[in-house]
Amino acid sequence: MPQPSTYGERLRMGLRMLLAPPPVAALPGRVRAIVAAQDRASERLIGSVQIGIGLVLALLYMLAPHPRDSLTTMFEPVPLAIGVFLAFSILRFALIMRRPLPGWLVAVSILSDVVLLIALVWSYHVQYGEPPGFSLKAPTFAYLFVFIVLRTLRFDARYVLAAGLAAAAGWALLTLLVIRAAGPEAVTRSYTAYIGSSSILVGAEVDKIFVLLLVTGILSLGARHAERTLVEAVRGDAAVKEIRRFLSKGVADQISRADTLIEAGAAVDRDSAILMIDIRGFTAFAMTVDARQVVGALTQLHARVVPVVRAHGGVIDKFLGDGVMATFGATERSDVAAASALRALDGVLDAASEWEASLPALGIATPLRVNAAVAAGPVVFATLGDGDRLEYTVIGEAVNLAAKLEKHNKAEGSRALVPAATYAAALAQGFETQRVFASRPQRRVAGVSAPIDLVACPASGP
Secondary structure, eight states: OOOOOSHHHHHHHHHHHHHSOOGGGGSOHHHHHHHHHHHHHHHHHHHHHHHHHHHHHHHHHHHSOOOTTSOOSTTSHHHHHHHHHHHHHHHHHHHHHHSOOOHHHHHHHHHHHHHHHHHHHHHHHHHHTOOGGGGGGOGGGGHHHHHHHHGGGGTOHHHHHHHHHHHHHHHHHHHHHHHHHHOGGGBOSOHHHHHHSSOBOHHHHHHHHHHHHHHHHHHHHHHHHHHHHHHHHHHHHHHHHHHHTTSOHHHHHHHHHOSSOOOTTOEEEEEEEEEEEEEETHHHHHHHSOHHHHHHHHHHHHHHHHHHHHHTTOEEEEEETTEEEEEESSSSOOSOHHHHHHHHHHHHHHHHHHHHHHTGGGTOOSOOEEEEEEEEEEEEEEEEEOSSOEEEEEESHHHHHHHHHHHHHHHHTEEEEEEHHHHHHHHHTTOOOSSOOEEEEEEOOTTOSSOEEEEEEETTOO
């Protein structure tokens, strides 16, 4: 984007930014809802601060010394103005707590704040009988800046601009009111006379109004910039949360914690355990029923087994149609990967039995059976793909063996299979189970070059 070269161009650019439509309107509905929730929280904060301002004004009034001949009732102009401001702030806060305020009501609220503050400034002159010119020298003027700054908490430049314009217009009207009440003779062009008396120096009031407008412009630009930053941050955060649902927690953590840009080919060696889960008879089932029923059955199974895997430190590497592949100790180093995988297998078999028992209630008459296998050993946790599409996965003999053993369940008539070496490693790492695992020595497994000692959970076992 070309940079502005002159002051006029910069001014026009600033005005375009300030008056441009809020960026929220172009956001997806779910992101707009997040921004709206943030806006409501901001309004609550603003409301609580305004109540605090009202309480401070009331406290200062009670602690301040009063002229001996002044009245002391609560119906004097000053306490009455403070009371109205405080009551209005409390009422507005109650409305904010119940529901979001519409834009027009926020604008009315901003205008009311300024009107009540100007009324408070004028009430000191009325109550104490001071010359009207003293109203323009009241320190309460500074609260106009507070009201403008408060509006930046909403990250909406429109409301900052409304507060500033209302404050400038309010002070201009107060100046005219003071001149009318004091008479033209109270106006002076001498700064010394202005400082030492109740005289009115119009230039000083114009300076105040100019500063109010200048601060408003600066804060409005800042609020608009903050608004855009907030919108982009919310959009990005919402996108990240949605994307993380499509990634395993361990993989998402690896991506978010990476100090440098992740490139294809990045790899790290790990001692890991792999859990493979598959549904026996699923292919025939999927060919005879509606696709939605297939999805429903898989969703029910995943809802049962995925939390079990995660509860034991497993990471879902991928969903393989009717299968699930989970890793233990791949995304993060673990000294008990085999034991964790066997504990997860224990829980998965229980969850699978519950799922199988629930199938008739889902209208599924086809008998389906969940099989599983676990294998542990050295793997490579790697990033595959190209610059635009990357994927984390594990590669190694343990992955291949777990996949082959899962298929070998059919030959063994078993529920789950584990290499004897992996089972022994899990026991050494503290794994215990009430489930019966039977020894199956020197088994020939398709795709494995030599016989292998296995332990099996029988299909009829618990």
